[in-house]
Amino acid sequence: MTRRPIGYYVHHHGAGHRARAGAIAAVSDWPITLLGTGVGEAGIDLPDDRPLSGRFDGVDGSEGRPAALHYAPIDHDGVRLRVARVAQWIATERPALMVVDVSVEMAMLARLASVPTICVRLNGERNDVPHLEAFRGAVALLAPFHVDLERESTPTWVRERTRYLPGITTAVAGGVPPSGRILVVIGRGGAPSNGARLAEAARACPNVQWRVIGPVSPVDDCPANLDIAGWVEDAAHAIAAADVVIGGAGDGLVGAVMAADRPFICIPEARPFGEQQATASGMARLGAAVVLENWPKAAAWPSLLARAKALPSPPRQRLHDPRGAQMAAIWLGEQAAAA
Structure with missing residues (x-):
């Protein structure tokens, strides 16, 4: 039986999102397709949605933006093309699951396109309306950190929907000669x-x-x-x-x-x-x-x-699980199979 792919949206700010996606995809026996700006031949390379200024903090600063969104600038060609490319891929490939690491807007787009989503939930104070609505619309949440690092202010229902998976890395775990530096x-x-x-x-x-x-x-x-x-x-x-x-x-x-x-x-x-x-x-x-x-x-x-x-x-x-990437891949496969 052919498995429908898992889509994995990779945010372009910093290197951590891409590294995490790559670590999971490398050990997954379920087909995973990366989608994001700068992924190149590793997946679906998306048009850039950043402001022309080049500065990007995840909030567009526009007036009249719906309360459930963080970044929805008006009249941005990159955003239009990006949304169209992801929607077309979903329509063509019919993914079993969409992992979103991270974007409230992409999580909402996948849900609107009738795809179950897993939201990657980073640490911090993310109890604002856009985050909570994206979490509510997801089938589950993935936190790439140990539960002991969780904030007390995180709502109970968010914790209950979260799978904590520390150690999602390809980093060296030992056996390296010390440099003394x-x-x-x-x-x-x-x-x-x-x-x-x-x-x-x-x-x-x-x-x-x-x-x-x-x-x-x-x-x-x-x-x-x-x-x-x-x-x-x-x-x-x-x-x-x-x-x-x-x-x-x-x-x-x-x-x-x-x-x-x-x-x-x-x-x-x-x-x-x-x-x-x-x-x-x-x-x-x-x-x-x-x-x-x-x-x-x-x-x-x-x-x-x-x-x-x-x-x-x-x-x-x-705070580290040496099988973090493998555990994440297994869990995402289970979620895709159940979708």
Whole structure:
């Protein structure tokens, strides 16, 4: 019997959505088709729906937008073509299920096109009308984080409809020779990191080698123990080999750090709905990371690195499931079969 495909909508902000989709698709025995801007030959590449300004925070700022939507700009060719492309794919392929990671509007579109949906539910304060209505219209919700990181304010009915699936990652889990380096990870979803500030941190720890991966502003006087590597292909390997990892609280980085069980200093970045702050506060509460509100003064780094190394492994190990991607693939297959 031919299985109707699972559609997996991939949001284009940051790298975490694409990485999560890829990790699940790689181990699924159910056919999964990715749909999103920038997926290229890996699936259905959709027209870009971002504003002409290039700035995108998930809210269009227009007046008169229906309360059940976040982003519905008027007279945007990319949005029109995007909606038409997804609707055409649904009509042609008749998917058994649509996973939406993440978009209130795509979840509503799939539901209007008579497809059962699974909404990926990220952490943070998502009790606004658009999120709750999308959650209500879905057959189930997938949270790519441990239940212990859940916010107390999340409604009971949302929790009851949620399958918590931490560990959806292809990150390296062990067996990597230690590098002895401090690794600073800058994600794709935010602004470049301050190069001068990184140089000051490295100078405060002269006997330790620092490496920075991701976008960084220029460093005029780079100390010898600081390596500005830019984008790298082996980020997961670098994380697994690090003495201490420093970075934000995006799902991708947190998942990789927990998988590798590395000491973590987390400085959450501003994101819509307080997503990173929610995850960071949960890790702090559980003792899985040293969490800071802001980048510290250079003189604080030696003691902060020592604090991170002193944290025990069990809280980090608790937040990771080494079979996270496989469990997600099995569960989505079950949902598709039942649809």
